[in-house]
Amino acid sequence: MSQLRATKSGLLICTVVGIFIFLYLRNPTQEEPEEEPTYPAVAECGFYPDELCSALFERKGAAPEIAKFCKNPQRSEILAHLHAPGNCSRISQGLHFITRPLSAEEGNFSLAYIITTHKQLAMFVQLLRAIYVPQNVYCIHVDEKAPKKHKTAVQTLVNCFENVFIASKRKKVAYTGFTRLQADINCMRDLVHSKFQWNYVINLCGQDFPIKTNKEIIHYLRSKWNDKNITPGVIQPANIKLKTSQSRPEFSPEENICVSPNTRFKYEAPHNLTIYFGSAYYVLTRKFVEFILTDIRAKDMLQWSKGIRSPEHHYWVTLNRLKDAPGATPNAGWEGNVRAVKCRHEEGNVHDGCKGHYVQDTCVYGLGDLPWIIQSPSLFAHKFEPSADPLVVRCLERRHRWAVLRQADVPAEPHWHFPQQSHFNMDLNG
Structure with a gap:
């Protein structure tokens, strides 16, 4: 009897919240009450109205407060597919992967991706299916320190796609340090020696998501760019007053891309290279990757990089400024629009503040950041933690898939669509 009362109570709460969302979003011009109403906590509402996502993108006032009442039911759906593997057709269709090229143009221009992951399996799956198309190729670097369940689930997913594979060499990765740099190079070597042809390689981490x-x-x-590399950065600034320890341990299990440059180096760079400071993220041509793997300057700089802090912020941009490197951009600066990031020191200048929370001076996006993200010209955004705000990625994912299918030149397969969700579609078992 008590279980029945609990079920009825949950039904009543979800119904009340659903009605409120419907009335508010259908009548957005109504005046807000003088006092903010209080609502009971809802553990699992099991629905995410598309109207609510639209309201969040449009900065409608009450939407972020409404969104707090429901947890994301999708995580359990994703984990269920990967922890109880069946045939691959069921996995790819159940997880809504795109299974054929969407246009002739895309089919003739392949991209390679390097993705490093060590946690948050559901977020990894959301990222992979957002960028997945069968003509691209994907190298997944699963951190050696990742839990066994995470490794097994990623392997289960990878086994279902010929063009997705795990890096042949894996390391315990500190996400700002030499091992981070080496993980990318290991994947590059695998990609070059794979049977797949590709035009550019893009590196991502498990807390990124595409905007385009x-x-x-x-x-x-x-x-x-037209066969040029994108490595945003400038000559290493000389006036940064920051302690630089050559023996500093690689730190942080989290990605921190808002780091400062080194002030000095213990040893001179090899081959008289001018050291640049820039983004750890890039878009590189295949010919440049082949250059990285074979040129003596690149090899010597890789060895030199073992002794500096955050070498991934120096390595790619420095080598891409060499005039004779394939696809080089010797006169480039910070342009490139690879990542949309909110760094703490840029608040009030580059962005309007972090609506989520900062981790090591990098913003973990909240619901209030969604309008800023979708207005960015960047290709990807960083960084997301679905455990903190699951609806942030959920809304971006639905918006991204809608744009993908709208631009397609081929009819959409039924499983490419995400389930339609509105205030009338409630799964109380979610």
């Missing part, structure tokens, strides 16, 4: 579609990324690369 595959077609939009291709258009951007062809129109703005």
Whole structure:
């Protein structure tokens, strides 16, 4: 009897919240009450209205407060598919993967991706299916320190796609340090020796998410860069007063891309290289990757990089400024629009503040950051923690898939669509 009362209570709470969302979002011009109403906590509401996502993108006042009442039911759906593996067709269709090229243009222009992951399996799956198309190729570096369940689930997913594979060499990765740099290079070597042809390689971590579609990324690369590498950065600033310890241990299980440059180096760079400071994230041509793996300057700089802090912020941009490197951009600066990031020191200048919370001076996005993210010209955004605000990625994912299918030149398969969700579609078992 008590279980029945609990079920009825949950039904009543979800119904009340659903009605409130419906009335508010259908009548957005109504005046807000003088006092903020209080609502009972809802453990699992089991629905995410598309109207609520739209309201969050449009900065409608009460939407972030409403969104707090429900947890994301999708995580359990994703984990169920990967922890109880069946045939691959069921996995790819159940997880809504795109299974054929969406246009001739995209089919003839392949991208390679390097993704490093060590936790948050559901977020990894959301990222992979957002960027996945069968003509691209994906190297997944699963951190050696990742839990066994995470490794097993990633392997289960990877086994279902010919063009997705685990890096042949894996390391315990500190996400700002030499091992981070080495993980990318290991994947690059695998990608070059794979049977797949590709035009550019893009590196991602498990807390990134695309803002642009595959077609939009291709258009951007062809129109703005035309066989050039994108490595945002400038000459290592000389006036930064910051302690630099050559023996400093690699730190942080989290990704921190808002680091400062080194002030000095213990040893001179090899081959008289001018050291640049920039983003750890890049878009590189295949020929440049082959250069990285074979050129003596690149090899010697890789060895030199073992002795500096955050070498991934120096390595790619320095080598891409060499005039004879394939696809080099010797005169480039910070341009490139690879990542949308909110760094604490740029608050009030580059962005309007972090609406989520900062981790090591990098913003973990909250619901209030969604309008800023979708207005960014960048290809990807960093960084997300679905455990903190699951609806942030959920809304971006649904918006991204809608854009992908709208731009497609082929009819959409039924499983490419995410389930329609509105205030009338409630799964109380979610």
